[in-house]
Amino acid sequence: MSVQTETLTDRTAAMTQAAMTQTAARADTAAIKMLARNVKVYYGPKQALKGINLDILENRVLALIGPSGCGKSTFLRCLNRMNDTIENCRVDGTLQLDGEDIYGRMIDTVQLRARVGMVFQKPNPFPKSIYDNIAYGPRIHGMATHRDEMDEVVQKSLERAGLWNEVKDRLKEPGTGLSGGQQQRLCIARAIAVSPEVILMDEPCSALDPIATAHIEELIDELRENFTIVIVTHNMQQAARVSQKTAFFHLGDMVECDDTEEIFTNPRDERTQGYITGRYG
Amino acid sequence: MTDLAQQGSRDMTMAHPKSRYQSAEFSARLRARYAAEQRFRAYGIAAVSLAAVMLVILLGSIVSKGYTAFWQNEIRLTVTLDPAELDPQGTRDPKVLAQGNYMKLIRDALAARFPEVTGRNERRQLADILSNGAPFTLQKMVMADPSLVGKTVPVWFQASDDVDQLEKGYIDRSLPEVQRRVNDLQIKALDSLRQDGSLHAGFNTTLFTAGDSREPEQAGIWGAIVGSFLTLVVTMGLSVPIGIAAAVYMEEFAPKNRWTDLIEVNINNLAAVPSIIYGLLGLAVFLNFFGMPRSAPVVGGVVLALMTLPVIIIAARVALKAVPPSIREAALGIGASPLQTVMHHVLPLAMPGILTGTIIGMARALGETAPLLMIGMIAFIVDIPNSFTSSATVLPVQIFMWSDSPERAFTERTSAAIMVLLGFLIVMNGLAVYLRKKFERRW
Structure with a gap:
């Protein structure tokens, strides 16, 4: 038993070592915000992720690409423990945020999700006013005590999401009355209103038209200054446009992760090559 | 060669007419599909109509039987509130007033209204046209306003349930007297009351203000x-x-x-x-x-x-x-x-x-x-x-x-x-x- 445990620890250590050398070898000197080591996810008896190792760098946009069902969204949802809401879902391995194990016993999921926000595939504003959509998060976290402060938080969040000018005269109207692109920006504004450190985006543009998509992409680029962003996308051009790092997932494995430019111009693995050139996926 | 080719092409056109969806077989299938849809629609309408008819019958029977209950016939008598019967000492004490012989006052009022009715039995029958809650009506009135004692006032009393049913047409006047719940004497009295406007049907407030009772006219919900x-x-x-x-x-x-x-x-x-x-x-x-x-x-x-x-x-x-x-x-x-x-x-x-x-x-x-x-x-x-x-x-x-x-x-x-x-x-x-x-x- 003990021997086995030892080997396992050794292996993990070796892997961490390898990953660290890999990181050190990279040109990018940004700090590691989140870190995944040997992450395995099971839905009941079915294994969805087969041991993912990945570093998420601070103030960088990491794009997760890969064919449908390869585990990108599953991995994303591990990062703020949204998988907890799914029955029979089990997560193994190490996931850290600023060096703290997010599946550890000490971590509180409410606090974690306040630090790691999420934007979903389908815009999902609350069926409340635009104002209340933004103010809800700050309110439950006690971030603004006075009405004035709250107004400021709401305005700032909407401005950063590039939505302020469009909705400033109708903050009392329901958020569900906005167009799809506006709703998604409202959801981004709602996510940044609670000042998270990391924002996870699960195909945020898949339900939007090209103009709304362009809006959101610009927005992601601006948000990078203050937040660490992980984005799942099916759109390779989008990954190339908005991200600095790209990770390619395939059948529950992380095939390779590198600078976006490197992945798209000079992929090391032939599966990556096949996917980005459109041979399958 | 040419013949063969021509024949071949004709066979082709025979085997494949204009289109599969324009063939007679397909039109027949299409007609059958529409017919099925029509039948289904007919079943649905029939079911809904049947339900609607049943509902109308149910509601119709309830309403037609029940709407008359919202009216109650009342009879007006001129009652002399004799102090000797109600309050001999003149104290106007509610306890004394409550124990007055109101029934006697009502009987006196009836005797005054119908002097022609004399026999003891006939008088009792006459009193039966009033609800047997009549004394309480009078008692309540006097208790509420003791100054009425000694005066002669017209009072509306509830008619008994049989009189009420007669007036509403549920009791057939043409039946022989022995089979009727209201006898000839009572009918004569009622006709006389109706003539001087002392019999009328008013809204049945009792139904909405009273509790249950053995007497229908005093019963409420x-x-x-x-x-x-x-x-x-x-x-x-x-x-x-x-x-x-x-x-x-x-x-x-x-x-x-x-x-x-x-x-x-x-x-x-x-x-x-x-x-x-x-x-x-x-x-x-x-x-x-x-x-x-x-x-x-x-x-x-x-x-x-x-x-x-x-x-x-x-x-x-x-x-x-x-x-x-x-x-x-x-x-x-x-x-x-x-x-x-x-x-x-x-x-x-x-x-x-x-x-x-x-x-x-x-x-x-x-x-x-x-x-x-x-x-x-x-x-x-x-x-x-x-x-x-x-x-x-x-x-x-x-x-x-x-x-x-x-x-x-x-x-x-x-x-x-x-x-x-x-x-x-x-x-x-x-x-x-x-x-x-x-x-x-x-x-």
């Missing part, structure tokens, strides 16, 4: 309405909070395992248990074991709450399930705790559905009879209940009891009470529809 109200207050107070809490726990927090499956199956089963079983449970547990009062709205309410709980739980769970998961994810994603997610987002969105289920459950409880029979709410209760523990009956039980009474006048009152009950049910169901429409939201 107010006691039953109050009983129903008190019972429903208890039912609602218990079943709504418990039902919603149970549904929220089961739907949002409980793990899905064999135990919760078992509980779910049991709740669904309980919703289908015959209601009289709940009555037996109430009898065994609340009355016999806990010794709670018999015929009391509090026990009735608890029993009906047990009966309504599964309905509310099921409706609330369905409503909670209908809230899209994206709303829960949105709230959890910005760091709301599970309880905040439910309280701030999921429950408000599910509320219209829960309210609808609750109101429909309450409407069912309002119309429930069987379990209340078991816990003694079928007692004959004259007084209006004034607390949750005083003896009471409820509307449907009142209807049941009246429908059992032999008097013709109770038949129309039964129908009238059914109309009132249906009115409450329609209002409640209408409210459920209105609330659903009003709070229905799109997401």
Whole structure:
């Protein structure tokens, strides 16, 4: 038993070592915000992720690409423990945020999700006013005590999401009355209103038209200054446009992760090559 | 060669006419499909029409039998409030006034009105045209205004139920006297009263203000309405909070395992248990074991709450399930705790559905009879209940009891009470529809 445990620890250590050398070898000197080591996810008896190792760098946009069902969204949802809401879902391995194990016993999921926000595939504003959509998060976290402060938080969040000018005269109207692109920006504004450190985006543009998509992409680029962003996308051009790092997932494995430019111009693995050139996926 | 080619091409055209979808076979198939659709539509219309006809027959029979109960015939007599009978000492003491011989005053008034009627037996028959509650009417009047003593005043008295039925045309005047509940002498007196305007039909306020009575003209549904109200207050107070809490726990927090499956199956089963079983449970547990009062709205309410709980739980769970998961994810994603997610987002969105289920459950409880029979709410209760523990009956039980009474006048009152009950049910169901429409939201 003990021997086995030892080997396992050794292996993990070796892997961490390898990953660290890999990181050190990279040109990018940004700090590691989140870190995944040997992450395995099971839905009941079915294994969805087969041991993912990945570093998420601070103030960088990491794009997760890969064919449908390869585990990108599953991995994303591990990062703020949204998988907890799914029955029979089990997560193994190490996931850290600023060096703290997010599946550890000490971590509180409410606090974690306040630090790691999420934007979903389908815009999902609350069926409340635009104002209340933004103010809800700050309110439950006690971030603004006075009405004035709250107004400021709401305005700032909407401005950063590039939505302020469009909705400033109708903050009392329901958020569900906005167009799809506006709703998604409202959801981004709602996510940044609670000042998270990391924002996870699960195909945020898949339900939007090209103009709304362009809006959101610009927005992601601006948000990078203050937040660490992980984005799942099916759109390779989008990954190339908005991200600095790209990770390619395939059948529950992380095939390779590198600078976006490197992945798209000079992929090391032939599966990556096949996917980005459109041979399958 | 050319022939062969031509023949070949002709064969091709024969084998493949213009298109598969233009062939005769396909048109026939298409006609059959349309015919099936027409038949299905016809069945549907027939079913709905049949239901509508049945409903019209039901409502028509109730209304046609019951609408006359909203009127009550009254007879005016000029009564001399003789101080010698009511208050010999002239103290105007309410205790003395209450014990006055009002019946004698009424008999005197009748004798004065019909001097031609002399015999002792005839006089008694004459007095029978008035309700035997007439002395109480007079007593109440004098007690309310003692200054009337010594005066001669016209007073409207309720006619007896037989006279009332005669006036409403339910008793055939052409029948031989021995088969008639109103004899010739009484009919003559009534005709004379009608001639000078001393007999008229007014709105039957007694029906809406009195409790039950052996005499139809003095019987009302107010006691039953109050009983129903008190019972429903208890039912609602218990079943709504418990039902919603149970549904929220089961739907949002409980793990899905064999135990919760078992509980779910049991709740669904309980919703289908015959209601009289709940009555037996109430009898065994609340009355016999806990010794709670018999015929009391509090026990009735608890029993009906047990009966309504599964309905509310099921409706609330369905409503909670209908809230899209994206709303829960949105709230959890910005760091709301599970309880905040439910309280701030999921429950408000599910509320219209829960309210609808609750109101429909309450409407069912309002119309429930069987379990209340078991816990003694079928007692004959004259007084209006004034607390949750005083003896009471409820509307449907009142209807049941009246429908059992032999008097013709109770038949129309039964129908009238059914109309009132249906009115409450329609209002409640209408409210459920209105609330659903009003709070229905799109997401």
